Amino acid sequence: MSTHSFTYAGGTVEPGTVQHTTLAVSETFVGGDVEIPITVVNGEELGPVLFCSAAVHGDELNGVKVVHDLVDRYGPADLAGTLVCLHVVNVPAYLAQQRYLPLYDQDLNRSFPGKERSTPAHRIANAVYSGVLTHCDYGIDLHTSTRGRTTTFHVRGQVAQHDEVARLADAFGANLVLAGVGEEENSLRTASTARGTPVITVEMGEAHRFQERYIERALAGIESVMTDLGMYDGERVEREWGVVADASQKTWVRSDEGGLVELHVGVGDVVDGGDSICTVHDHFATEEHEVTAPFRGVVAGLLQNPIAQPGHPVCHLVSVDEETAETIRRTDESS
Template sequence: MDDDRAFTYNGGAVAPGETQNIRYGISETYLGDPVRIPVTIVNGERDGPTVFLTAASHGDELNGIEVVREVAHEWDLSALAGTLVCLPVLNVPGFLAQQRYLPVYDRDLNRSFPGKPGSTSSNRMAHRIYANFIEPCDLGLDFHTSTRGRTNMLHVRGDMTDEGVHRLAMAFGSSVVIDSEGPSGTLRGEATADRIPTITIEMGEAHRFQRGLIDDALAGVRSVFAEYGLLETESVRWPGWRTIVAGSSEKTWLRADAGGIVDTHFESGSLVRDGDRIATITNPFKEDAIGVKAPFTGLLIGVLENPVVYPGNPLCHLVRVDESTQRAIEAQGSRRSGSWSGRSSRPTDAE
């Protein structure tokens, strides 16, 4: 074994040219049975960066699982230059229960990194994952979806003030990049702080596979592999247009000011104009209609899927785009569909 290029973890090693599928113990159940996460490690014969791909730190977020599985088990990685650490299901207890957080412990695994031995259950799990499979890496892609009842267009989140994160986010090739530091305890935030540039990829909704989004994310992974030389046959992609959203004034969550049933007039990914009615809230008798208008021209990167709200519930996530980006969005839409405008045929007049 080439010890200098072997990927090592507590309990094993993967030599250059070798692939291992392992189930790695990170905790135990009430009965003392192991809680194990699936891990695939592909160590290429040629030298290159070590990259982690993670999904389902929230157990009901499924789209990323299929992205990581397809890279690990369907792609031709025979000419890989570097090492891939593929962790398709980080939160196995949540995945088995099909819920966001760790059941019983009711903790958010993605607020527990880098973890701590001798601490709470979630911190111990996070430590086992982070110390063995994240710390040895050079960069990482962490896949998420929106929470239950909402959906996101595919976009990247990362700290664009970090040079390594900036390069990685640009390489992934999404049209929208949200420039933000990862909250404390998140995988991307803690890894980036440890000089492991990491981005979050948000894509779609919980509890389902969405094939179009999965394919788009796979194209992003191929683009990253091209940028860092992991696969020479790939090329870095340009999405056609791109906006980098930084600062709280450039994005907003629109929230319901009344309880009721919501009729949403635009889909996730739509371009809306200042003053457009994005949604209408009514009571069960379709009385007292309350319109929710766009406060500025922008892109809906997230919208409500479950059409019932209390006052204060989020309805949509809107990010501002400048005029040149608006024109690029509309031009790309026209090329794809012939007449696409990004707008609903529903009326957008005042109440």
């Protein structure tokens, strides 16, 4: 639980106040500070400290809008506890509008908890981790799919290993939860969870855009988490169906041929084993090859760039049982 005042590397925020600030995490080539924008909303009542972070990958923008709306939606009078909002974690990549740190192509989300004396990515990760994340009790890290792909709305976390991670995932209310430990080594989520700050990752949609349906669902999920934690008197998200899948229940379905891709499914769709996911056409329109589902599942991710070469992933498929498949189909028909 938080103390009444919230103290971190950016200073001290008194109860019942809001602080909009920037935190220096690195330097530019000309010696100026690289600063990440942070908002701290410290409630009038005692409660947990929850962080929400966005743009650890610089081109993943849905989360940026979610955090923007959070600081506009909740004030100190609304909260028991502290809401820490990291608007843009990877500022250099965000400015370049690319996934990784410019020049060295380093993945910030494989660099946590970071090191004081190492690569640029590790130094930024260390400044964020030690300066902000270690001062929080829980976390929600917001992401999208990488460029050229899209992903359905889902949560990732070490739900089988950590009861409080499972609590966050359940409270957030996404239908699909991808469980795992050891995946995404040195990510913000795994490093923070290992230290004792339970974190879930929210994946939603595409890079380089705001997608309102996902943004609103994420805001509802965060309110649901704050309600569960006793931070806010709000609404809990009620799921119509739910799947928690481990590594054995999911796969990337890949094309064995190169060519032009004609998709036959969308994210969130259910397919049966043997159903066509896409057709790959050659450029002369003389050959075509079907890519089929290896098992019954829900489409969690999908290629958006409509060209492929052998081995190219075209569909992220998560196994579901027949009863869940029928529930998803009924839900889709009624929506």
